[in-house]
Amino acid sequence: MGSVILGTGSCLPKRVRTNDDLARIVDTSDEWIRTRTGIQTRRIGEAGDETYRLAAKAAEKALSMAGVAAEELDLIVVGTITSHMLMPSTACFVQKEIGATKAFAFDLNAACSGFLYGLDLADQYVRADASRKILVIGAETLSTRTNWEDRNTCVLFGDGAGAVVLGSGSQGRGLVGSNLRSDGRLWSLLHMHAPVSNNADLEQADNPGVHIIMEGREVFKYAVKAMETAISDLLAREGVTLDEIDLFIPHQANIRILNKLVERVGIPLEKVFINVWKYGNTSAASIPIALDEANREGRLQPGTKLLVCSFGGGFTWGATLINW
Numbered sequence: 001m002g003s004v005i006l007g008t009g010s011c012l013p014k015r016v017r018t019n020d021d022l023a024r025i026v027d028t029s030d031e032w033i034r035t036r037t038g039i040q041t042r043r044i045g046e047a048g049d050e051t052y053r054l055a056a057k058a059a060e061k062a063l064s065m066a067g068v069a070a071e072e073l074d075l076i077v078v079g080t081i082t083s084h085m086l087m088p089s090t091a092c093f094v095q096k097e098i099g100a101t102k103a104f105a106f107d108l109n110a111a112c113s114g115f116l117y118g119l120d121l122a123d124q125y126v127r128a129d130a131s132r133k134i135l136v137i138g139a140e141t142l143s144t145r146t147n148w149e150d151r152n153t154c155v156l157f158g159d160g161a162g163a164v165v166l167g168s169g170s171q172g173r174g175l176v177g178s179n180l181r182s183d184g185r186l187w188s189l190l191h192m193h194a195p196v197s198n199n200a201d202l203e204q205a206d207n208p209g210v211h212i213i214m215e216g217r218e219v220f221k222y223a224v225k226a227m228e229t230a231i232s233d234l235l236a237r238e239g240v241t242l243d244e245i246d247l248f249i250p251h252q253a254n255i256r257i258l259n260k261l262v263e264r265v266g267i268p269l270e271k272v273f274i275n276v277w278k279y280g281n282t283s284a285a286s287i288p289i290a291l292d293e294a295n296r297e298g299r300l301q302p303g304t305k306l307l308v309c310s311f312g313g314g315f316t317w318g319a320t321l322i323n324w
Helices: 019-023 029-037 051-066 090-098 111-128 182-190 215-240 257-264 283-296
Strands: 002-012 016-018 040-041 073-078 104-108 134-141 159-170 174-182 190-192 212-213 247-250 305-312 316-323
Touching: 002 051, 002 111, 002 247, 002 283, 016 090, 016 247, 016 257, 029 104, 029 257, 040 159, 040 283, 051 159, 051 247, 051 283, 073 090, 073 111, 073 305, 073 316, 090 104, 090 134, 111 134, 111 159, 111 305, 111 316, 134 283, 174 215, 182 190, 182 215, 182 257, 215 257, 215 305, 247 257, 247 283, 283 305
Parallel strands: 073 104, 073 134, 247 305
Antiparallel strands: 002 159, 016 040, 134 159, 174 316, 190 212, 305 316
16 A cells, blocks of 8 residues: 655745845846746745755644654655755754654755655655655755856745655555656756865866756756656556646746646646746755645645656656545
């Protein structure tokens, strides 16, 4: 028996950065950003909004909805590329923050696909032992890894966290299946360097600093096709038609990718959940934030057939089908 999502939660920093705010930093405008990305605002962390703290607050909300105590958790998985420290993991800090003394914890780096990778991994743990309770989080403070002088990337990203609690489910409910992929040959199109090495022999040549570097046009081309294929292959494998899908939550990258993906997949816009205009691209946090919003708005009811998909640096991508 597979796992079900028992509760969802999210946490966004209070500080809002508008397009007009960005126009005072780089050569851009509200119109330029809106027409190319669909983004109007994004949340930017302040003191006390470290990645693990956002993650912990989202986790507490998910646990509350699920009616699960932190002490009951067996595992905490955090998808992130913006951990507060390289060591310990964000997941270990979350464990400390919420008091999950029984759980083991680790981070997972799959960029924007991190939450879906973590969800699939957690599902396998629950299938192996139905008594397990698992917390899966996507959390990012991309403002700490953004080049604020690059107008092509700094307009895209925001901070936030989303979380779900997984446990064993009843017949007919839960995660149906996932179709996850990666292609390391395309790494250079979307990447982020590590801090400068303390070993001169292992220094990365021309390291410009620890911030996101992206070839936007090439990423667009690969992202749409990869997600479309992941979705079609998953639905075919599970014997589900597109008409049976009640809600589609794609990774909130930018409106051009979303519109093109929706067009190519052929799903009606009224079935698509979009909040990119409010939060921008929050990488691994994107899908769980949208999932929590959709859930609290009542768009996820028992029996809802939910499709989610993502694409991120690596390249990594995938799709997951859930019977809510």
